[in-house]
Amino acid sequence: MDLNLLKRRGRDEWHISPRGKMRVPGVIFATEELIHNMDEKVYEQVTNVATLPGIVRASYAMPDAHWGYGFPIGGVAAFDPDLGGVVSAGGVGFDISCGVRLLRTGLMVEDVQPVKELLADSLFHRIPAGVGSTGKVHLDKHEMDAMLAGGAKWAVGKGYGSHEDLEFIEEHGCMAGAAPEHVSDHAKKRQQDEMGTLGSGNHYLEVQQVVAVHDAEVGTAFGLREGDVVVSIHCGSRGLGHQIGTEFLKSMVTSAARHHIELPDRELACAPINSEVGQEYLGAMRAGINCALANRQIITHLVREVFADVLPQAQLSLLYDVSHNTCKVEEHVLDGTPTRLFVHRKGATRAFGPGHPDLPASLRAVGQPVLIGGTMGTASYVLVGTEESMALAYGSACHGAGRSMSRHQALRQWHGREVVKDLAGRGILIRSPSMRGVAEEAPGAYKDVSEVVNAADEANLARKVARLEPLVCVKG
Amino acid sequence: MQSPGSEVVHGKGWEHFPHEADTGVRGIGSTKEKAFEGAGLALTAVITDPASVSPQEAVAITCQAPDEELLLVDWLNALVYEMATRNMLFSRFNVRFNDHSLHATAWGEPIDVTRHEPAVEVKGATYTELTVKRDEQGRWIAQCVVDV
Numbered sequence: 001m002d003l004n005l006l007k008r009r010g011r012d013e014w015h016i017s018p019r020g021k022m023r024v025p026g027v028i029f030a031t032e033e034l035i036h037n038m039d040e041k042v043y044e045q046v047t048n049v050a051t052l053p054g055i056v057r058a059s060y061a062m063p064d065a066h067w068g069y070g071f072p073i074g075g076v077a078a079f080d081p082d083l084g085g086v087v088s089a090g091g092v093g094f095d096i097s098c099g100v101r102l103l104r105t106g107l108m109v110e111d112v113q114p115v116k117e118l119l120a121d122s123l124f125h126r127i128p129a130g131v132g133s134t135g136k137v138h139l140d141k142h143e144m145d146a147m148l149a150g151g152a153k154w155a156v157g158k159g160y161g162s163h164e165d166l167e168f169i170e171e172h173g174c175m176a177g178a179a180p181e182h183v184s185d186h187a188k189k190r191q192q193d194e195m196g197t198l199g200s201g202n203h204y205l206e207v208q209q210v211v212a213v214h215d216a217e218v219g220t221a222f223g224l225r226e227g228d229v230v231v232s233i234h235c236g237s238r239g240l241g242h243q244i245g246t247e248f249l250k251s252m253v254t255s256a257a258r259h260h261i262e263l264p265d266r267e268l269a270c271a272p273i274n275s276e277v278g279q280e281y282l283g284a285m286r287a288g289i290n291c292a293l294a295n296r297q298i299i300t301h302l303v304r305e306v307f308a309d310v311l312p313q314a315q316l317s318l319l320y321d322v323s324h325n326t327c328k329v330e331e332h333v334l335d336g337t338p339t340r341l342f343v344h345r346k347g348a349t350r351a352f353g354p355g356h357p358d359l360p361a362s363l364r365a366v367g368q369p370v371l372i373g374g375t376m377g378t379a380s381y382v383l384v385g386t387e388e389s390m391a392l393a394y395g396s397a398c399h400g401a402g403r404s405m406s407r408h409q410a411l412r413q414w415h416g417r418e419v420v421k422d423l424a425g426r427g428i429l430i431r432s433p434s435m436r437g438v439a440e441e442a443p444g445a446y447k448d449v450s451e452v453v454n455a456a457d458e459a460n461l462a463r464k465v466a467r468l469e470p471l472v473c474v475k476g
Numbered sequence: 477m478q479s480p481g482s483e484v485v486h487g488k489g490w491e492h493f494p495h496e497a498d499t500g501v502r503g504i505g506s507t508k509e510k511a512f513e514g515a516g517l518a519l520t521a522v523i524t525d526p527a528s529v530s531p532q533e534a535v536a537i538t539c540q541a542p543d544e545e546l547l548l549v550d551w552l553n554a555l556v557y558e559m560a561t562r563n564m565l566f567s568r569f570n571v572r573f574n575d576h577s578l579h580a581t582a583w584g585e586p587i588d589v590t591r592h593e594p595a596v597e598v599k600g601a602t603y604t605e606l607t608v609k610r611d612e613q614g615r616w617i618a619q620c621v622v623d624v
Binding site (some may be wrong): 039067069070073081087094095110130131132134186189190199200201239242243246247249250253254256265266267269271402403405407408409433435436437441 | 483494496497498499513521523524541542546549550553556557560563573585589593594595596597599601602603604608620623624
């Protein structure tokens with residue numbers, strides 16, 4: 001991106017002054033180096049989002065921002081319903097509530113090393129991953145609606161995990177306001193055999209070791225020490241979320257003119273919050289969030305079963321579960337006044353600071369764990385929400401490394417089997433049904449996650465707590 | 477960063493074009509019908525080598541949309557839906573138009589993970605880089621980016 005397009009307002013904060021139809025400025029949080037390598041499309045998409053009705057304060061982009069659909073991936077924007085604000089299916093994206101959860105195991109790396117192969121094989125065998133994989137949970141119409149209304153809380157009620165887990169999930173495991181009646185039969189059919197499946201693409205399940213704790217005090221509060229083994233699960237709302245996204249994108253595109261909304265890009269498809277389409281989407285999207293929360297909860301149960309077989313001394317407890325692609329109603333202070341806003345995070349993590357009432361009591365004093373996924377060959381990070389972040393971008397941070405190379409380019413550069421062999425040489429075991437999928441997800445196809453995380457840390461969006469490196473990766 | 481250029485597969489009526497996080501699918505043909513059929517093949521090629529998919533089972537697909545670009549997105553999304561719910565891959569297509577509706581048959585077979593080694597599932601077709609048009613050589617082009 002051309003630096004001349006931006007005004008630097010801090011070491012890692014760049015502003016785009018409103019011009020043309022922009023209602024608010026654009027703000028990008030990133031280092032000079034990251035901005036330099038950012039696609040020009042991010043600039044275009046940040047400014048397009050700034051033209052949408054009812055947007056307040058600014059159109060934001062996180063340090064991992066890249067070319068998305070309508071919104072940039074890493075885009076954050078909030079809308080005020082009283083100012084004609086909109087909800088955007090494009091601003092949430094296809095994989096509704098795609099997210100990451102992290103489980104502590106109570107094990108040290110030396111406990112896992114002797115059984116690492118067995119653990120990798122058992123996880124790969126037990127957790128359905130990849131195209132066309134189906135789960136063991138099959139939902140009839142009644143159970144489907146109960147799952148869509150209840151989320152992870154429904155899953156716990158069915159015996160997947162414990163009530164204690166729910167406290168450490170955004171929305172306490174159940175997104176209020178879900179309306180299963182606005183989720184189409186097509187979407188439900190796509191999901192009926194996909195509960196408890198990982199999916200494909202950039203989704204994964206990793207056994208990781210904590211290699212560094214950057215903030216000892218918060219590390220202790222999070223129960224993370226150097227040498228600890230943890231499990232990360234990255235997946236979303238599967239076919240149901242994709243179908244909701246597809247259908248509402250179309251109905252919002254075709255209803256835009258009726259709502260007098262001029263779309264600079266059809267992918268920004270949106271509808272007034274206070275409209276029939278807007279309300280139906282919110283109900284369906286919230287049901288999609290519940291589907292993702294239930295899915296990650298079922299997978300957690302399967303992971304616990306595997307550990308009980310392979311390493312029975314393990315105690316898997318949930319640190320936190322974060323969602324990346326959402327629109328949520330939150331109260332934020334605008335010009336000194338607490339205001340109810342519809343906050344869209346597209347490929348961005350909620351990162352609430354210390355004292356926020358939505359956080360569980362045991363974490364409220366330190367802030368929300370922010371889980372940043374890396375690649376199967378590099379690292380992931382745990383960060384913590386900051387007080388400053390609430391004022392910077394509604395308590396939001398980056399969500400991952402972001403690709404630096406298309407899948408197509410990655411396929412030209414790597415062969416899956418070589419990637420697996422190279423990583424095995426470094427002590428990282430990869431299990432995947434597709435070697436082509438592994439090549440497309442090669443670590444070299446992603447940006448440097450450390451640089452993205454450092455930028456988030458320096459910009460005060462979230463503070464670095466611990467660095468995790470993979471031991472085992474199950475790839476869809 | 478996005479790279480210029482595209483992977484042209486001459487004579488097969490389709491190609492992929494790069495997108496930073498995902499993949500663009502493009503059908504090319506002497507008629508709009510052929511371009512839509514090519515886009516269907518390009519969609520399969522995101523997942524697996526279309527040559528590995530035997531066209532043994534037929535599925536009928538109908539979609540309607542107010543314009544031909546939205547119809548392309550609907551067509552590809554209908555294929556995504558049929559692939560997901562039937563657990564199938566498709567390698568042969570026949571597309572016909574009637575005003576604002578599309579009537580098609582897609583032939584394929586159930587996914588065989590060992591043989592097809594499917595790389596990635598497609599979440600949906602998007603409006604990004606969406607075009608249905610005739611190029612300067614008079615060929616029909618039907619393209620968009622798909623989210624994977």
